[in-house]
Amino acid sequence: MVGYKDTYAKWRDDPTEFWAQAALEIDWIKAPQLVLDDTNPPLTTWFPDAICNTCYNAVDRHVEAGKGAQTAIIHDSPVTGKTTKITYDALLDRVSRVAGVLTARGITKGDRVVIYMPMIPEALIAMLACARIGAVHSVVFGGFAAHELAVRIDDAAPKAVVAASAGIEGQKVIAYKPLIDGAIARADHKPDFTMILQRPQLEAEMTEGFDLDWATEEAAASPVGCTPVGGADPLYILYTSGTTGQPKGVVRHNAGHMVALNWTMKNIYNVKAGDVFWAASDVGWVVGHSYICYGPLVAGCTTVVFEGKPIGTPDAGTFWRVIEEHDVKVLFTAPTALRAIKREDPDAKYLTKYDLSGLQALFLAGERADPDTIKWAQTHLQKPVIDHWWQTETGWAIAANPLGIEELPVKLGSPAVPMPGYAIDILDEGGNPMPDGELGAIAIKLPLPPGALPTLWNAEERYKSAYLQTFPGYYETGDAGIKDEDGYLYIMARTDDVINVAGHRLSTGAMEEVLSNHPDVAECAVIGIGDALKGQAPLGLVCLNNGVDRSEEEVAKECVALVRKEIGPVAAFKRCIVIDALPKTRSGKVLRGTMVSIADSRPWNLPATIDDPATLDAIAARIAGMGETTS
Numbered sequence: 001m002v003g004y005k006d007t008y009a010k011w012r013d014d015p016t017e018f019w020a021q022a023a024l025e026i027d028w029i030k031a032p033q034l035v036l037d038d039t040n041p042p043l044t045t046w047f048p049d050a051i052c053n054t055c056y057n058a059v060d061r062h063v064e065a066g067k068g069a070q071t072a073i074i075h076d077s078p079v080t081g082k083t084t085k086i087t088y089d090a091l092l093d094r095v096s097r098v099a100g101v102l103t104a105r106g107i108t109k110g111d112r113v114v115i116y117m118p119m120i121p122e123a124l125i126a127m128l129a130c131a132r133i134g135a136v137h138s139v140v141f142g143g144f145a146a147h148e149l150a151v152r153i154d155d156a157a158p159k160a161v162v163a164a165s166a167g168i169e170g171q172k173v174i175a176y177k178p179l180i181d182g183a184i185a186r187a188d189h190k191p192d193f194t195m196i197l198q199r200p201q202l203e204a205e206m207t208e209g210f211d212l213d214w215a216t217e218e219a220a221a222s223p224v225g226c227t228p229v230g231g232a233d234p235l236y237i238l239y240t241s242g243t244t245g246q247p248k249g250v251v252r253h254n255a256g257h258m259v260a261l262n263w264t265m266k267n268i269y270n271v272k273a274g275d276v277f278w279a280a281s282d283v284g285w286v287v288g289h290s291y292i293c294y295g296p297l298v299a300g301c302t303t304v305v306f307e308g309k310p311i312g313t314p315d316a317g318t319f320w321r322v323i324e325e326h327d328v329k330v331l332f333t334a335p336t337a338l339r340a341i342k343r344e345d346p347d348a349k350y351l352t353k354y355d356l357s358g359l360q361a362l363f364l365a366g367e368r369a370d371p372d373t374i375k376w377a378q379t380h381l382q383k384p385v386i387d388h389w390w391q392t393e394t395g396w397a398i399a400a401n402p403l404g405i406e407e408l409p410v411k412l413g414s415p416a417v418p419m420p421g422y423a424i425d426i427l428d429e430g431g432n433p434m435p436d437g438e439l440g441a442i443a444i445k446l447p448l449p450p451g452a453l454p455t456l457w458n459a460e461e462r463y464k465s466a467y468l469q470t471f472p473g474y475y476e477t478g479d480a481g482i483k484d485e486d487g488y489l490y491i492m493a494r495t496d497d498v499i500n501v502a503g504h505r506l507s508t509g510a511m512e513e514v515l516s517n518h519p520d521v522a523e524c525a526v527i528g529i530g531d532a533l534k535g536q537a538p539l540g541l542v543c544l545n546n547g548v549d550r551s552e553e554e555v556a557k558e559c560v561a562l563v564r565k566e567i568g569p570v571a572a573f574k575r576c577i578v579i580d581a582l583p584k585t586r587s588g589k590v591l592r593g594t595m596v597s598i599a600d601s602r603p604w605n606l607p608a609t610i611d612d613p614a615t616l617d618a619i620a621a622r623i624a625g626m627g628e629t630t631s
Helices: 004-013 015-025 054-067 088-104 121-133 146-156 177-186 214-220 254-267 286-298 318-326 335-344 371-381 460-468 508-516 552-566 592-599 613-623
Strands: 036-040 043-046 071-077 082-087 112-117 136-141 160-164 166-169 172-175 193-197 211-213 234-240 248-253 276-279 302-306 328-333 361-364 385-387 424-427 440-445 474-483 489-494 498-501 504-507 521-531 535-544 575-578
Touching (some): 015 036, 054 121, 071 318, 088 121, 112 146, 121 136, 121 286, 146 177, 160 177, 172 177, 193 214, 248 254, 276 286, 361 371, 371 508, 498 535, 508 521, 535 613
Parallel strands (some): 112 136, 160 193, 193 211
Antiparallel strands (some): 071 082, 234 248, 424 440, 474 489, 521 535
């Protein structure tokens, strides 16, 4: 069996041949003759002369291969109390009909469609229907504010908005239609029509002639076949928050995206056709695009669409129930979900109620996985717990432990090693490679692999300036970290989160790692706030496990002592406060930058992606003005 080192060397020695081999597993209308077009540096395109269709590879080919009776999608919805299964046969019929609705309404290859959906199978059906006819979808997280949706409508200029009448967040039913109406009213660009899936929990008021009823339209539609598209034609646009407030539209090309995701299913996640794969994320995020929709379906797996939360729907055993009930082979979730379960059920009593023998591995991504959370999962699951690291922009793992190639030793705090496609250097501010063990900017040598973003939507110059300008010849990840002598990466912080304490560059991630080891700490964050003497000083924010009955002052004191012991006085870690909850985005990222602005009395805006605005108000009451000005 070929191990990781040999596989990586094979890619490094001949990248085009490596990806040409991976492309043989895709069904092409016209197979690519040119693997990589690098005639317009620094921009590159993979498989530009291929003719293909992503929907065909995700749906039709499995039906044609006799797998039509296999379940394609399991919709497990604890918030509605229902579970639905859709076979590949049924999926083909529904996708073909919805594609027929869009075609009949004048949507053709290259037109954009905004999808604004909760975690229901129709979200995937809408995505696949767009892919089927060569339309470019842009999924916006369901429940996003009207202003944010309007900004995306203006940038993508969609001919249609496809949505549901409502989403369900825990116990709350959120009406989507007023948000859509508000967004369209605000936007300069006006779509031709909307198509609304009426949910029984809350039906929307419809405007005749503009708002189409999904169920009526789908039932009456004529199915349509797959439209041939070019390998370098866009499949989708996914907006990621930009620092300027103008979101960046990450573009994904059809061919490279299919080749890369199909390769990862077998080689990273170690699943095969027929296996049940569950990414507990949302279709509005990149994980939902890559590993709820396209990756599992292109590989012929069964994918789980979960409409619920890790806790509270109804309890901290929900994830384990889903795994047992649907025989899930691989679970992929964010560390924040695991921390929520651990905080609610520190002794994993719920976990023992379920048979998890079918689970092969748990994968974590989306933010740093602190060692304490990994150890907790390892102890109670007795399965491989694999942290891996990637970004919206890359679309799949930059660094991972590739279980389908070789299970490498786990090093706590590390997402392991670079995947084929990614040559990684740690650079200083001048762009010079740093020695092993030294903290620096993580950069990827160009060209980026298939599946990674080739550009931003209608913003090529911004793509170059945002990612390719700082370090010529490299893609700048915006993350800071180190590489050890075995080639393992450690992602310590966003480069913005590396703090400068009296001339010492320190990683907030390293301090968070120490704090998370305290037995009473459920989760934590460290931010760098203004300090008149040292420039910046760290401030620790910790949330405690359920059932801790000691004083907050005592725990905070111990946390300060712990960081001083593990990292040393150089960290100047003197302040730590206990809080009820960390402010986070809906995808689980802690809003460190916003908290820094609050502490340093700088202007700040409520982020559009915030999960619970009340957490930010509570934090502001505790830390506003704690930072000192250095001028």
